[in-house]
Amino acid sequence: xxxxxxxxTLEVRAGLEAENESFAALVRERLQxxxxxxxxxxxxxxxxxxxxxxxxxxxxxxxxxxxxxxxDMDADVDSRTVAAHxxxxxxxxxxTSCHMDARMTLRALDSFxxxxxxxxxxxxxxxxxxxxxxxxxxxxxxxxxxxEGDDKPLKxxxxxxVSDWMLINKIDTAPAFDFDFARCEKNVRALNPGxxxxxxxxxxxEGADAFTAALEEEISASMREKREAxxx
Amino acid sequence: MLKVIELKRTxxxxxxxxxxxxxxxxxxxxxxxxxxxxxxxxxxxxxxxRTITDLAGEAAIGVMEADIASDVDAARIKALGAESIQVHTxxxxxxDAGMTRAGLEGMxxxxxxxxxxxxxxxxxxxxxxxxxxxxxxxxxxxEGDDKPLKxxxxxxKSDALxxxxxxxxxxxxxxxxxxxxxxxxLNPDxxxxxxxxxxxEGMRAWEDxxxxxxxxxxxx
Numbered sequence: 001x002x003x004x005x006x007x008x009t010l011e012v013r014a015g016l017e018a019e020n021e022s023f024a025a026l027v028r029e030r031l032q033x034x035x036x037x038x039x040x041x042x043x044x045x046x047x048x049x050x051x052x053x054x055x056x057x058x059x060x061x062x063x064x065x066x067x068x069x070x071x072d073m074d075a076d077v078d079s080r081t082v083a084a085h086x087x088x089x090x091x092x093x094x095x096t097s098c099h100m101d102a103r104m105t106l107r108a109l110d111s112f113x114x115x116x117x118x119x120x121x122x123x124x125x126x127x128x129x130x131x132x133x134x135x136x137x138x139x140x141x142x143x144x145x146x147x148e149g150d151d152k153p154l155k156x157x158x159x160x161x162v163s164d165w166m167l168i169n170k171i172d173t174a175p176a177f178d179f180d181f182a183r184c185e186k187n188v189r190a191l192n193p194g195x196x197x198x199x200x201x202x203x204x205x206e207g208a209d210a211f212t213a214a215l216e217e218e219i220s221a222s223m224r225e226k227r228e229a230x231x232x
Numbered sequence: 233m234l235k236v237i238e239l240k241r242t243x244x245x246x247x248x249x250x251x252x253x254x255x256x257x258x259x260x261x262x263x264x265x266x267x268x269x270x271x272x273x274x275x276x277x278x279x280x281x282r283t284i285t286d287l288a289g290e291a292a293i294g295v296m297e298a299d300i301a302s303d304v305d306a307a308r309i310k311a312l313g314a315e316s317i318q319v320h321t322x323x324x325x326x327x328d329a330g331m332t333r334a335g336l337e338g339m340x341x342x343x344x345x346x347x348x349x350x351x352x353x354x355x356x357x358x359x360x361x362x363x364x365x366x367x368x369x370x371x372x373x374x375e376g377d378d379k380p381l382k383x384x385x386x387x388x389k390s391d392a393l394x395x396x397x398x399x400x401x402x403x404x405x406x407x408x409x410x411x412x413x414x415x416x417x418l419n420p421d422x423x424x425x426x427x428x429x430x431x432x433e434g435m436r437a438w439e440d441x442x443x444x445x446x447x448x449x450x451x452x
Contacts, residue, residue, distance in 0.1 A: 045271045045354050045383060046375025098325065098355040125382065127272045128300065128325035128353050147374030147397065148273025154302045155352065156272060158323070170374065176400045 020133055023102035027109065027136025035226045036115040037219050040100075040137035042159065045125030047145040048169040050078045051202035053122060057085045059212035060118060064219065067116035069108045071100045071124050078122065088116060099129035102136050118219060127152070131159040138222055145170040146177050150184035153191055160188050165196045167211065172201040247360055251329035254336075254363030262343030263336075264446045267327075267364035269386060271379075272352030274372035275396040275429060277305045280347055282429040284314045286439055291446070292344030296335045298327045298351055305349065315340060326356035329363045345446060354379070358386040365449055366391045373397045373406045380414035387415045391445075392423040394438055399428040 031038055043049050057066055066087040070079040071094055079091040092108055094100065100123050109115060121137065123130045142163040144152055147170060153160045160166070166188060168181065181199065188195055198214070200207035258265050270276050277297075284293050294315040297306040300323055309316035319335040321327065327335075327350050339346065348364060350357045369390040371379055374397060380387045387393065393415050395408060412424045423441055427434035 044273060044352070044375075045379055046372075098353070124355065125271070126325070126353055126355055128351065129356065132323070145273075145374065147372065147400070148271075151304055152272055154304055155299055157301055173374065173400065173403045176403050 020102050023106055024134045024136035027102055027106050030106070030109060030115070031136070031138065032226055032229065034115045035117070035223055035230070037118050037139075037222055038105075038135070038137040039118070039120045039139045039141055040123060040130075040135050041120055041141050041143070042123045042127075042130045042163070043125065043143035044127050044145070044148055047125070047143045047148065048202050049122050049125065049143060050081055052143060052167060052169060052200070053082060053120060054085045055200075055202050055205070055208045056120065056212060056215065057082065057087045059208070060216060060219075061086055063216065064117040067112055067119045069100075069105070069119065069121040071104075071122060088112070094124060097124070098126050099124055099133050100135055101133045105135040117223070127156040127159050131156075131162050139164050139218065141165045141167070143167045143169050144184070146173050146179045149177075150180045150187070153184065153187040157191050160191045160195070163192070163195065165198070168197065168199045169202055171199050171206060172204045244359070247328045247330070250333070251361035251363040254329050254333050255365060258336075258363065258365070259449075261341060262450075263341075264345045264366075264449055265332075265336075265348060265362075265364040266345065266442075267348045267350060267357075267362045267367045268370070269350045269354070269357045269367065269390070270352060270370035270372070271354045271375055274352070274370045274375060276349050276352070276370055277308055278429045279370060279394060279396055279427070280349065281308060281312055282432065282435055283439060283442070284309070284312050286435060287443075290443065292342065294339055294344060294346045296332070296339065296346060296348045298331075298335070298349060300324070300351060321351060324351070325353050326351055326360050327362050328360045332362040332364075345442070354383040354386050358383075358389050366445055368392045368394065370394045370396050371411065373400050373404050376404075377407050377411035377414070380411065380418055384418050387418045387422065390419065390422060392425065392438075392441060395424065395426040396429060398426050398433060399431050 041049055068082045068087050068089045069092055071092045079089040082089040140163045142159055185197055198211040200211055268276055280295055295309045296317050296319055298319045300321055303318045306316045306318035317338045332348055348362055367390045369386055408426050415422050425438040427438055
């Protein structure tokens with residue numbers, strides 16, 4: 001690679017990052033103004049984002065109004081699944097883009113009209129690019145599934161660094177794989193000591209209740225804070 | 233926004249030129265380059281390890297491991313006695329032709345098969361020609377048979393699709409026929425190989441394809 005080209009790339013990138021940051025601030029303002037809560041859900045393709053999403057919707061829909069932004073590249077398979085669980089689903093087609101950024105998120109929020117109380121952005125299936133773009137979410141939730149292997153924190157460190165919570169999904173398939181939970185969690189904590197980790201099977205429901213209960217508590221606390229900030 | 237799109241096109245055009253140049257040079261040197269792409273954790277390194285072991289004596293195989301960080305994969309390949317080099321993209325989500333050329337410069341210049349193990353990502357690597365003679369992608373059973381619907385470009389760009397981890401089929405609702413027909417709807421010429429690199433099932437058909445593709449390339 002010639003040095004000229006990497007210089008150009010860096011320059012463009014810094015500009016993009018600053019622009020993204022200003023849109024992320026607008027997303028946060030909007031969420032604050034309406035007292036809504038945004039979750040940025042990230043994972044590899046096939047790690048179980050949609051299955052997890054359906055678990056979250058089923059657990060929280062009595063308590064909160066829920067909206068889903070489906071950012072899958074080129075299909076509406078997921079938004080149909082989600083709508084069937086009773087949440088307002090909005091299908092976004094990112095074309096060939098490999099991540100959601102804050103500007104796309106802001107535009108997507110506009111199409112809800114009044115915001116649902118809880119909005120879940122199902123990001124593009126990718127462990128790399130989505131980690132680099134702050135969309136202005138309250139919670140960055142990532143999924144690692146057992147079949148992907150316990151070495152993923154070593155290979156895709158940024159995603160594990162920027163996430164607040166992590167789900168280890170598909171634990172029902174553990175007998176078929178050599179997945180070392182302790183090693184995985186140790187590698188994660190080396191990157192991100194504050195990461196909250198839950199082991200679940202979105203398919204069988206094992207561990208899902210503990211996770212959704214904690215999530216409900218987290219959302220309630222955040223909404224309280226937003227109300228208090230607004231009234232102050 | 234318009235500026236970004238323009239820039240992207242410039243980058244892609246210049247990459248296409250670099251890739252075509254590299255492909256021609258490698259032909260002169262007898263190096264058959266295969267770009268191996270998949271999602272994270274679908275079994276790229278395990279498939280390569282098994283292939284290297286099975287083809288020992290039949291073909292000289294080298295591996296370029298592209299990772300964002302870490303060298304766990306290169307260490308695994310080296311342990312098998314194959315030549316391996318680690319390339320760090322430092323945050324980049326794909327390899328392009330210039331990076332591939334730089335990686336090859338660190339490897340021995342001798343005829344044989346070189347695998348470029350691309351970054352685990354079903355999206356961005358599909359957009360960048362690396363200069364490889366064949367693009368091969370992996371879809372693993374746990375990822376689900378709907379992936380051709382969601383990440384069509386990768387399936388469109390690949391010459392072969394290896395469906396890995398078939399030994400775990402009892403744990404998942406994965407329909408091999410469905411996955412294969414969805415891939416073929418996007419790309420009628422794609423060759424499909426269901427394998428388990430763990431048990432060895434199906435490996436020979438994939439390896440035969442590799443050897444015969446190299447033979448056809450050599451004779452062309």
